[in-house]
Amino acid sequence: MKVRTYMSQGGILPRGFIERVRRIVGDDHFSQREGDLISYSLDYWLYGVFLSQKGDLPALPSAVISPASAAQIQEIVRCAGEYRVPITPFGGGSGVLGGAIPLNGSVVLNLQRMSRFLNLDEASLVAEFEAGIMGANLELELTRRGYSAGNIPQSLYCSTLGGWISTRAAGQFSTKYGKIEDMVLGMEVVLPDGNLLNIKPVPRRSVGPSLRDLFLGGEGTLGIVTRASISIHPLPGLTVKQSFIFPSIEVAVDVVRQVLRAEARPAVVRIFDEAESGRYFPGIGRKVVTIFISEGETEYTTLDARVIRRISRENGGKSSGEGPVDIWLKKRFDIGLGPVLMQYGGIVDTIEVSALFKDAAKLYRDMVAAMKAVEGTLEVSGHYSHFYREGACLYITFAGIPKDPLRYYQDTWDAAMKATLQNNGSISHHHGIGFWRIQYLEQELGTSGVRLMKSIKDALDPQGILNRGKLVDGGR
């Protein structure tokens, strides 16, 4: 093939494996065609995307296998174990840390044929889907029936339920509805030995440590999630949009802290720094803008909005009306600038971290300062995108036009991760580890934490069949 790979080559598959897998899924669903191998070579790890424009890809899969059922996946996994063929599960391919890149000659296990809406339990507010359903279609299925899952990530239109579960994803409405780990009740998982695990959809239980949590954030290294039952909500009767301008990031963060302490639960809370406000809201310019969306049952929502308004005003917030919220709602999925910048040699990426309220504002200052100090930087900007009673997620976007792209990319990430750890933050809030963040994992979890994770991996997947080179499995 004329495309170049810079991390690993596709492998040569044993003939017996190919024949068996073809029998399992049918000839049409086992592919080694050039177009398929290229298309499943990369997810949305942005440095990889940057390199892909010239035909440089991280790795090509040895084949692409597209099963239609959990039973087929069980057989494929058993066959892979027998022939020691590594498998990389692939959902929407929207992960930004390289979690779906088929390293080490892996075959790709494509879950996109498993995308059905299975069941709606309106009494219990639970819906069941196959793992390969796209987020936007999951929401369409629910909203047409009067419900929403409440998980609306920026990747809604290109990510899957299985991907959300595998990375502990978060959506823009998470302050009210939670992250995906707060939504998933039950799931079906194909284990690395080919056995099927069914985790019942019940609200809570006391039967030892939660097996569910092995796969929430498991990134396909411990099992392949094939279906899941999630909690849903009736569509809101009332939505109230508010925005305020605060004198500083510090004041804005403290206002949100007070709002949540007062038991208000807005669905959306976002604090934009001066740079991002300037981009999003040119009518307001470079100020600290905070937007709130309260939604739900009318009486509660009215009260929620009132509490937000009172606390914001008490702290010097100047109302900027619904306008900024509407602008954000309109622009929130627009990632159009990134590809344009990359065409002109720009490196672009985002980093999301979390911290307690006591550290949240300083983390922003330190992170932005450290990243701006890296040579080649064009812009570093940030917003807080998800809030809890205890703290927040800080989401930083950076761009640079450096002489040495890889050096710049590495140095900027190093600066961001160092600032995060120094401010007691977590190195990832919802994007996960993939392969790129493995280098920082030990600083996050400690030696014991990494050793424990490796022990779990070894116990479940002694041959290292599933998603080799990701999460805990070796470095680059």
Place this chain on the structure above:
Amino acid sequence: MSMAEDKKETEKIGRCAMCADMCKYSCPTYLAAGRETLSPQKMARLILYDEKGLLEDKKDFLDLMFQSAMCGACSRHCIYDDYDLRKFIHRARVKAFESGVIPEDVRKRVETFRRFGNPNGERKLIARGAGDTGYFISCSSYKDEDLLKATEKMLSKSGLAIRRFGGGDMCCGAPLYYAGDMKGFRQASLKMKAEIEKKRLRRVVIDCPTCVKTMTEMYREIGVELDVEITHSVQFIEGLLKQWKLRFRRNRRVVTLHDPCILSYDLALSSAPREIIATLGFNLKEPVYTKEHTHCCGGAYGAKIGDHRLKDAVTSMRLNELKQTGADIYVTACPTCKAVLSEINMKYITELVAEKIVAKR
């Protein structure tokens, strides 16, 4: 195309190739096949790689280019306003056609067209009536007697003098355009232009959304401008109903509308058929994927989708989506959709209207 324009076009496809594939959730071929390779962004990457000479398996690439439904879902949901991936896929199809590497189904269709002037392989001349309003009977509707009878009834009640033409002796040329045969397409467009001029038509009503798009936007692409107002039949009927000020008593029958992809995405005519159904008093039940989220029916293979198995998968997906409403009547506004989705007894919208209108007036 100038070098500057060419560079700009290359930038557009390069931009799409690095996007996050934010439109793929709407792409019917991607969804029906469950195949990342058919997603718009991956198609763009492959087109870019082909232009850069990075692909070895030319046949694989060209086969993929014929697996798009060309429905426009990606364009409708694109984050870039100045971009339509279909133009690039079409450009690849033209190259494939010129180099003689086209799928067998497509080749057969083009050959039939060359012999008969339409993709159906037979000649049935229709030329009736007089007047400066034309009713162009498309290749996808001229054999559908229920549709034709209903539309004829509608037209006869309109009070206008209407000339019927088309019906197998001529075609808008869309099948040739989608096959990449631009020479043949140009000839078809000129034949159409000459026919319209000869008949001195000022307005043409058409029941097929693809014909409407072809005779406006696609003819314009090759510099052929028809000096005539082109109207889709839903616009025509909606106008008549408004003019007649008819209202019907509500009835219990549940109707589900399948939005044809081209009607919804390219012609932006989602509200007209709904207005008609509401006027007739039916109870409209929307499927999950409707209006701007509609899915292509699969269309006629050999024209848009070159792989009949993929076409069948798209059709099957759409049928399942529509069946979920459990409607009493399924209705659409495209003769191809009607034929392709015949399993659920799909009706063309004039069939729904004609009986009631004729009885009332």
